[in-house]
Amino acid sequence: MKMTIKEIAKLAGVSQATVSKIINNYDDVGAKTKERVLGIMEEYGYRPSYAAQSLVKKVTKVVGVIYAGKINANFNHPFFVDVMSMFKKTMGAEGYDLLFFSNEKFHKNNENYLARCQHYNVDGCIIIGGDEVEPSVYELDQSEIPCIGIDLPLSGKHSGYIMTDNAKISALAVEHFYLLGERNIAFIGGKKTSNISSERLHGFREVMKTYGLPVNEEWIKHGDFFEESGFGAMKELLEQENCPEAVFAASDLMAMGAVRAIKQSGRKIEDFAVIGCDDITASRYIDPPLTTVKQDKDKIGKMAAYVLKDMINNQIEQTSVRVEPELIIRESCSEKKRQIR
Amino acid sequence: MKMTIKEIAKLAGVSQATVSKIINNYDDVGAKTKERVLGIMEEYGYRPSYAAQSLVKKVTKVVGVIYAGKINANFNHPFFVDVMSMFKKTMGAEGYDLLFFSNEKFHKNNENYLARCQHYNVDGCIIIGGDEVEPSVYELDQSEIPCIGIDLPLSGKHSGYIMTDNAKISALAVEHFYLLGERNIAFIGGKKTSNISSERLHGFREVMKTYGLPVNEEWIKHGDFFEESGFGAMKELLEQENCPEAVFAASDLMAMGAVRAIKQSGRKIEDFAVIGCDDITASRYIDPPLTTVKQDKDKIGKMAAYVLKDMINNQIEQTSVRVEPELIIRESCSEKKRQIR
DNA sequence: CGTATTTACGAAATCGATTTCGTAAAAAGT
DNA sequence: ACTTTTTACGAAATCGATTTCGTAAATACG
Numbered sequence: 001m002k003m004t005i006k007e008i009a010k011l012a013g014v015s016q017a018t019v020s021k022i023i024n025n026y027d028d029v030g031a032k033t034k035e036r037v038l039g040i041m042e043e044y045g046y047r048p049s050y051a052a053q054s055l056v057k058k059v060t061k062v063v064g065v066i067y068a069g070k071i072n073a074n075f076n077h078p079f080f081v082d083v084m085s086m087f088k089k090t091m092g093a094e095g096y097d098l099l100f101f102s103n104e105k106f107h108k109n110n111e112n113y114l115a116r117c118q119h120y121n122v123d124g125c126i127i128i129g130g131d132e133v134e135p136s137v138y139e140l141d142q143s144e145i146p147c148i149g150i151d152l153p154l155s156g157k158h159s160g161y162i163m164t165d166n167a168k169i170s171a172l173a174v175e176h177f178y179l180l181g182e183r184n185i186a187f188i189g190g191k192k193t194s195n196i197s198s199e200r201l202h203g204f205r206e207v208m209k210t211y212g213l214p215v216n217e218e219w220i221k222h223g224d225f226f227e228e229s230g231f232g233a234m235k236e237l238l239e240q241e242n243c244p245e246a247v248f249a250a251s252d253l254m255a256m257g258a259v260r261a262i263k264q265s266g267r268k269i270e271d272f273a274v275i276g277c278d279d280i281t282a283s284r285y286i287d288p289p290l291t292t293v294k295q296d297k298d299k300i301g302k303m304a305a306y307v308l309k310d311m312i313n314n315q316i317e318q319t320s321v322r323v324e325p326e327l328i329i330r331e332s333c334s335e336k337k338r339q340i341r
Numbered sequence: 342m343k344m345t346i347k348e349i350a351k352l353a354g355v356s357q358a359t360v361s362k363i364i365n366n367y368d369d370v371g372a373k374t375k376e377r378v379l380g381i382m383e384e385y386g387y388r389p390s391y392a393a394q395s396l397v398k399k400v401t402k403v404v405g406v407i408y409a410g411k412i413n414a415n416f417n418h419p420f421f422v423d424v425m426s427m428f429k430k431t432m433g434a435e436g437y438d439l440l441f442f443s444n445e446k447f448h449k450n451n452e453n454y455l456a457r458c459q460h461y462n463v464d465g466c467i468i469i470g471g472d473e474v475e476p477s478v479y480e481l482d483q484s485e486i487p488c489i490g491i492d493l494p495l496s497g498k499h500s501g502y503i504m505t506d507n508a509k510i511s512a513l514a515v516e517h518f519y520l521l522g523e524r525n526i527a528f529i530g531g532k533k534t535s536n537i538s539s540e541r542l543h544g545f546r547e548v549m550k551t552y553g554l555p556v557n558e559e560w561i562k563h564g565d566f567f568e569e570s571g572f573g574a575m576k577e578l579l580e581q582e583n584c585p586e587a588v589f590a591a592s593d594l595m596a597m598g599a600v601r602a603i604k605q606s607g608r609k610i611e612d613f614a615v616i617g618c619d620d621i622t623a624s625r626y627i628d629p630p631l632t633t634v635k636q637d638k639d640k641i642g643k644m645a646a647y648v649l650k651d652m653i654n655n656q657i658e659q660t661s662v663r664v665e666p667e668l669i670i671r672e673s674c675s676e677k678k679r680q681i682r
Numbered sequence: 683c684g685t686a687t688t689t690a691c692g693a694a695a696t697c698g699a700t701t702t703c704g705t706a707a708a709a710a711g712t
Numbered sequence: 713a714c715t716t717t718t719t720a721c722g723a724a725a726t727c728g729a730t731t732t733c734g735t736a737a738a739t740a741c742g
Contacts, residue, residue, distance in 0.1 A: 002459050005728060006728075006729090015692045015693080016692090016730090017691075017694095017730080017731080017732095020730055020731080021731090023729090023730095024731095028690060028691075029691080030690055033691085045455070045456060047456040047459050047460045048460065048729065049459075049462065049728050050392070050395075050461045052392070052697090052728035052730085053730080054697095054729095055390070055392040055393055055696090055697045055699085055727095055728080055729070056697045056698095056730045056731085057729085057730070062440070065441075075429060076426040081417050081422055082417060092443025092445035093445040095443070096443060097443050097461075099403070099439070099440050099441075100429065100438060102429060102430075102436070102437060102438050103433065104430065104434040112386075114386070115386060118343050118388050118390075119388045119390065119391045120391045121390065121391060227622075256626050260626070282622075285597050285600075285601070285623065286623070286626040286627050287627065288628075345697090345698055345699080346698060346699055347698075347699090355722085356721070356722045356723080357699075357700090357722090358702095358721075358722055358723080359720085359721060362700090362701090364699090365701095369719070369720060369721075370720070371720055371721080389699065390697085392698075392699085393698035393699035393700085394700080395699095395727095396697090396698080396700090396729085397698090397699060397700045397726070398699085398700070398727090
């Protein structure tokens with residue numbers, strides 16, 4: 001049976017106020033009274049109602065989680081799964097629970113994120129990168145509610161974002177290709193409207209320029225960060241008369257798709273060099289083990305939690321952090337080819 | 342600015358009651374009044390407060406998500422990620438949001454799941470399989486709150502569970518080995534206390550008996566469903582004088598670990614036959630592509646949502662469903678070996 | 683021992699909704 | 713035109729907490 005504060009009070013022979021004070025650690029309660037009430041609360045398994053509490057208090061100890069963009073996209077993307085896992089753990093250590101907003105009905109009713117946050121009175125929220133900044137995200141970004149974007153640049157006064165240094169990601173990949181002697185380099189990115197994708201593409205162009213390498217516009221492809229799109233992009237690349245031998249894909253999943261396309265086309269995978277991005281768990285086990293630019297998912301998740309908590313508790317303003325990527329060399333940029341040359 | 346029902350009422354020149362009735366689609370409100378109030382609500386972006394609503398109503402349209410067992414374990418296990426993804430989508434279509442309980446602080450304070458569910462007044466909850474049935478899970482199971490266990494057998498009056506037919510999983514794997522001529526078959530399961538693991542082990546023993554195959558107790562190993570544990574188990578297997586050539590691992594991740602151990606030991610992977618379980622996305626891309634017993638993750642997620650909704654809305658009692666596994670043949674049970682023999 | 687402080691507690695307002703029940707006005711019936 | 717029914721709306725109680733402010737009793741002070 002679910003107990004209320006009133007019943008506990010009656011049982012203990014005190015007023016609601018006294019019980020409430022005990023719950024909230026006020027110091028004007030006698031020691032013996034406190035002990036007795038605590039005993040009763042324990043005995044009946046009493047828990048204060050979240051609804052009643054959050055109605056009167058400001059704080060809910062709940063943060064909202066929003067997967068922006070296409071319905072449910074990214075919920076099962078390995079990169080975001082890992083980031084969220086660490087975020088959840090870090091927030092959990094501070095007693096926060098996570099409310100994942102569903103957005104199916106949501107889109108139908110044309111509701112907005114801000115309204116939902118207000119409805120639940122969340123203390124803050126985290127928005128997982130969509131492919132573009134929707135008006136609804138912008139509205140939330142500009143609101144009073146503390147928000148952290150993951151792979152999504154938020155600019156509001158009470159917002160911030162965490163993401164890897166995207167230009168550097170491309171730099172690391174291209175540099176590796178360059179040192180390996182690769183000159184014909186293709187780029188498979190995410191949606192054109194995606195911020196991180198365009199940062200990576202921009203970084204790609206910059207570093208190519210630095211190395212004096214020409215950028216073939218035919219070799220710039222756009223996917224959606226998932227496997228299938230990498231497969232499709234690579235297939236198109238392979239159909240071209242002059243086909244690149246080096247491919248940098250902006251996600252490991254797309255890189256895996258590219259590898260699959262190469263294999264399926266009947267060509268030898270050893271004749272290609274492919275670099276992915278993210279360093280998802282699977283990338284070490286696939287064939288060939290994927291050379292990739294690692295994103296520090298644990299750090300991203302942790303930083304998101306730290307910054308968000310700081311905003312909630314200390315009213316910190318606009319904080320954003322860029323985390324360093326790292327090149328992980330495995331075997332998808334075969335040396336054989338170059339040895340033959 | 343966050344509006345309250347009182348302010349909307351004042352703005353519209355009506356009472357709170359009328360506004361509330363409009364929100365809840367009562368039919369005793371005049372057409373023009375309704376329209377006017379709706380307009381004002383729209384204009385000011387008014388959303389009723391969840392706290393106030395759930396305080397007085399019974400329904401919250403929120404379901405709790407609990408990862409039982411070790412802190413945060415399973416949150417990022419590919420199998421559960423896929424199941425949850427579909428569960429979230431299906432519940433979302435009905436307007437439910439998902440509250441993921443953190444359990445870090447939780448364990449410290451020795452709080453229990455039931456208390457948390459009551460605190461948030463969730464309509465129901467889903468419990469993701471832990472390695473054992475903790476007292477706290479049992480308590481929730483036996484409560485009035487509708488609960489669905491995923492890979493966790495719940496027995497309460499208002500509970501149910503969804504899981505694959507575990508005995509059949511083992512049967513499919515062993516049958517495949519048998520037809521391939523394998524006779525020395527090892528089993529790598531999850532924790533001994535894990536229900537699904539023991540069901541699979543039991544099924545394994547049964548089917549081995551059916552085929553007249555002896556079960557070597559030295560070849561029964563226990564991991565934790567993650568990669569590292571499969572690696573460790575296989576390593577132990579390889580160190581034995583008489584080492585099995587066929588290995589059925591109760592998860593793809595452990596199968597991947599086993600493959601890694603075999604490779605690392607210097608033996609040829611072609612000399613071994615390994616079958617995994619789950620059919621996670623990665624299993625098709627690894628080297629060698631993994632033969633596995635597929636669990637229908639989409640169906641599991643969907644069924645969990647359907648049954649839970651049914652329990653919430655129609656007070657259905659104890660419903661459990663077993664879903665059929667399916668053998669997916671890829672290349673980790675090489676034919677070469679047998680051709681040589 | 684009388685006065686001044688503390689200490690320990692409760693009455694009541696409040697948070698933002700829902701819902702019951704009563705009633706004035708409008709519509710329908712005869 | 714008068715009664716009956718329907719329609720449209722509001723007053724007030726309620727949900728389960730928190731918090732302010734007031735006060736009686738206990739303790740300290742001189």
